Amino acid sequence: MADIVVIGAGLAGLACAGALARSGADVVVLDKGRGVGGRCATRRIEGQPVDHGLCFLHGTDAAFLAAIDAVDAERIPGWPRLVAGRGTPCHPTAFDPSSRRVAFVDGVNVFAKHLARGLDVRTNTKVTNLSLDDGQIHAATEDGAVFSAHTLVFALPVEQTSALLAPVPALAGPRALLGTVCTHPCWTLIARYDGPDDPLDAEISYPPEGALQLVVHDSSKRRHPRVRTLVLQARPSWSARNLELSAEAVTAILLAEAAALLGPWAGTPSLAVAHRWRHARVDRGTGLAAPYRLALPGGVRIGIAGEAFDPVGGAEAAFRSGQRLARRIGGEDRC
Amino acid sequence: MLSELDELVDRDRDHECGGVGADNVCVRLVGVAQLPTRFGHFRIAAFWNNRDGKDHVAIIKGDVRGGEDVPTRLHSECLTGDALGSLRCDCRDQLESSLSKIGALDRGIVLYLRQEGRGIGLMNKVRAYALQDRGLDTVEANLALGFGDDERDYAIAAHMLRSLEVGSIQLMTNNPNKIKQLEQFGIRVSGRLPHVLPPNPYNQFYLETKAKRSGHYIDFGVRLPEQAEPVVVEGMDEPEVG
Structure with a gap:
């Protein structure tokens, strides 16, 4: 059992998992895709990279830019x-x-790969069901595997997070909040x-x-x-x-x-x-201001991050919300 | 006739500093005019800032430039409360009370910070209300909607007070944390004035609730913390000052 399971290996999930791992937590990242990055995606067609989601990174946040600067790859x-x-x-x-x-000459996905370095990321792993008991939360995958943890982080499009939360009555509150995002x-x-x-x-x-x-x-x-x-x-x-x-x-x-x-x-x-x-x-009019963290009775903690959880929007928002959630899970921030 | 504040407008024409707070907010005083109000005769000073299109203002009574112990109130814009008389918050009572009190003094300042819903905007405030209507009322939801992270309020306020060359202030607040925040941004706070609202039919429930609760005041979990401080109505004990 890991301390923390993160669902979604996009920029939010990777930023969150990376910060948690650096603070000493035992973190596993699950993603249904073949590779990391989510919408920070690069395909290869006969060897030539093609940016398939966002086509360049942009931002003003110092931590975000520093993370990009740390990527060892050729820029244009x-x-x-x-x-x-x-x-x-x-x-x-x-x-x-x-x-x-x-x-990046090799495609924007080099940034996601850079963030994933050293992390325990399981790709081709789609979580289909959640259950809650004995102070643990269990994420069951399509293939029948179960990942259990005390803290579960959702770094997915809000609609997918909401669908996963639906069977757990204790999580109706966060679902109502997610319902305001589009x-x-x-x-x-x-x-x-x-x-x-x-x-x-x-x-x-x-x-x-x-x-x-x-x-x-x-x-x-x-x-x-x-x-x-x-x-x-x-x-x-x-x-x-x-x-x-x-x-x-x-x-x-x-x-x-x-x-x-x-x-x-x-x-x-x-x-x-x-x-x-x-x-x-994410609809620019419906984004939220901060990642969501919830402690459930029994000690299980839920965190939700992603592009929708920071007002700047875009990849920068995803990255920032992931890092901010990690700080709050680690207890550095108040509340 | 040019006033002592008009000189500051001249000074600020090309003002550009490293800014205040994590966002490096910088403001310029761009205009000062007389503002007679039903609460007293003030001047209004308008500020430009380098972060967004929000025009923050200072409502000023008397001579404050170079002044010590200037009574000062920070008010965050609340369209629903301030202008529409909403009873979901106490913003209008808070604003009227601070303008009346400062209007009756020789000098003082109300900083009116154009940060609806504590900086996240009217839209998110209405969304927060909608979630409350559906029974969701948690500190966490408020945080996600942008209530609770008010560092920027204080950074802008600190720069505005600095631009007005105020020596030191007496902060009108029930939230001692505000004093600490302003001091972190280099403002000298020489004292605190409790901000006590006169009782009216709309805030009676605070007095009634007080009798039912063990605490002294309504906490942030019950209402959105639009003014970043507990409400105190005459007849209530003041919150514990830590």
Whole structure:
């Protein structure tokens, strides 16, 4: 039995687990995915990295920036230099002069891997049920394994945390709080093109209207030789309306929009992969101010962190809320 | 005619310091004007800050620049209470009482901090109310909604008092922790004035509750701590000052 089980190996879960482990706790991190990072995701297509979730890190928080600076990987200075379009960026302060932006040649996921170093992370481990007894909380997985602990940290999209809490009557309070938070989906398309990869007019563009919220020239972050690759992210409202469309239908619509924006070439990739991120972004109007910690009768402690639990939003919020929750579990903060 | 505070507006035109507190908040005094009110004749001083678009103000009675032992009250904005007369909090009583008391003195300051819902905004405050309506009332939920982390209030307040060149203050509060916080940010607090509200039909229940509870005052678990301190109504004992 570990002291602390963390569910979710995204930036919030890794930041929390890392801080707890450094303070001497015995921590296990569980994630249903194949790798760590959650939305801080990089895929490889024929060896070339493609950032599949967030496309660069940005922030102002000293601890967050220090953690990024500690990553031993090649940066792309100044990326994105060429930003176009009158549309709204996903995060309102991403391009503030006071905010620092960091992109990695090997993909943004190197940051998550860096945070996971030295931690006991079990990937491909999906928690499906919780139960509470004898001063312990038990997380049962799809495969029938059970992880027991005195402290359980949820670092998941709020909807997934809420679903896990549902069978435990003692946790109705935190569920009511989670019910005030809302996340938005994002249809994402990776499109790969034959031929040379010359620079484009923009490394990121934000179209003012239509289905696409942003178009990223992902391969502009990669070493030569490289294959031209775009990442297309659909708007939250469009993604929500079309969430249950087939990947083929979404691919056709998003490619048609890309062709209208960039030229006919963009409509005919050699490879197109659509992905439905069900919980891509926290609604900026519904985020909370701080991670949640609850001591239950019998001594079990629950912690909840994630992007929704810090007002700055984005990856920075996820990281900060994880660290802050770790401090509160460790008892450094008041309450 | 230029007043002694107008000189400070001139001085602040290009003011830029390292700021106060963890957020390095810096403020500039940008304007001072007369403000006759039903509570007395004041001046109002408006401050710009480098963190957000919130315009904090000081409501000033008499000469405070260079003053020692200046009676001072920190009030956090509460639209529902201050303006709409909500009975979910005591903010309007707190504000009226501080303006009346300071309005009756030779000098004093009410800092009106535009930090609705203790900095997290009206929206989260209403969400907190909604959760209370559904029976959830825990310190933890309030923290997650942004109630309870008030370091920034004091940092901005400290810089505002420094900008007004106030020598030392007597803080009108029932929360001794506020004194410690302000002192950490370099403000000299020479004393504490208890902030006691006159009884009215709406705060009678505090006196009744007092008889039922062993404690002296209503604690933060019962209501949202909008003004970061316990409510004291005439007729109640003061909270223990630790």
